[in-house]
Amino acid sequence: MVQAVPQSETTPFYPRSPYVAAKMYAYWITVNYREAYDMFACNGILFNHKSPLRGETFVTRISTRAEAKIALALQKFLYLSNLAVQRDWGHAKDCIEAMWLILQQERPEDFVIAAGITTTVRDFVRMSFAELGIGVRFSGKDENGVIIGLNEELLNQYGLRSDKLFLCSTIVHVDSKCFRPADVDLLLGDPTKSKKKLGWEPNMILLP
Numbered sequence: 611m612v613q614a615v616p617q618s619e620t621t622p623f624y625p626r627s628p629y630v631a632a633k634m635y636a637y638w639i640t641v642n643y644r645e646a647y648d649m650f651a652c653n654g655i656l657f658n659h660k661s662p663l664r665g666e667t668f669v670t671r672i673s674t675r676a677e678a679k680i681a682l683a684l685q686k687f688l689y690l691s692n693l694a695v696q697r698d699w700g701h702a703k704d705c706i707e708a709m710w711l712i713l714q715q716e717r718p719e720d721f722v723i724a725a726g727i728t729t730t731v732r733d734f735v736r737m738s739f740a741e742l743g744i745g746v747r748f749s750g751k752d753e754n755g756v757i758i759g760l761n762e763e764l765l766n767q768y769g770l771r772s773d774k775l776f777l778c779s780t781i782v783h784v785d786s787k788c789f790r791p792a793d794v795d796l797l798l799g800d801p802t803k804s805k806k807k808l809g810w811e812p813n814m815i816l817l818p
């Protein structure tokens with residue numbers, strides 16, 4: 611449903627949730643006030659951004675909280691829905707810096723603020739488990755996640771015990787009943803304008 615890949619300032623919007631539909635009002639009223647009253651009003655079109663303050667209902671925190679509990683043997687499984695969706699995940703600090711830069715410009719304009727790198731939820735989960743020393747592979751029809759390796763050294767470094775983690779055991783379950791009725795398959799922002807005009811560069815990016 612995305613109208614172009616990557617998505618720049620000129621890509622048409624196609625909201626896939628009531629929340630994002632409401633954000634369209636905020637976007638257009640900003641443009642309207644700028645054009646009608648010559649106000650210094652700008653839109654930062656921010657792609658997904660994270661920090662330690664990220665709410666626990668978002669997929670990154672759902673996963674990392676569950677992963678930590680699994681590593682501590684306080685929980686057995688992580689339940690997720692669609693692992694194939696891709697997001698352009700950046701850091702909130704970088705976005706705030708971009709907001710400040712937008713407001714320092716001579717002329718008010720709209721800017722895409724994005725890392726310009728897209729990652730599947732599947733890879734995010736795999737990478738964050740790996741940070742703890744737990745190797746996970748997703749396979750099979752349901753794409754459940756299975757332990758394929760344990761890095762004892764890394765686990766020990768965090769004071770974690772590997773005796774409750776078993777090779778070949780399934781720790782990530784995909785629940786297809788929980789797929790969103792309308793979801794965004796792929797978000798990948800094009801930050802070219804921000805980099806060029808604002809001199810903005812994200813400091814924290816998620817490398818696959």
Ligand SMILES: Nc1nc2c(ncn2[C@@H]2O[C@H](COP(=O)(O)OP(=O)(O)O[C@H]3O[C@H](CO)[C@@H](O)[C@H](O)[C@@H]3O)[C@@H](O)[C@H]2O)c(=O)[nH]1
Nearest residue numbers: 658659667668669670672689690691692693695731790793
């Ligand atoms: N929440 C959640 N999402 C899951 C899960 N499993 C897979 N996902 C998928 O992970 C993706 C990201 O979901 P969220 O972390 O909930 O974020 P979001 O819907 O992309 O919302 C963010 O982006 C919006 C713009 O697209 C923002 O408007 C919003 O503020 C937020 O930053 C979605 O495609 C969702 O289907 C799960 O168990 N829980």
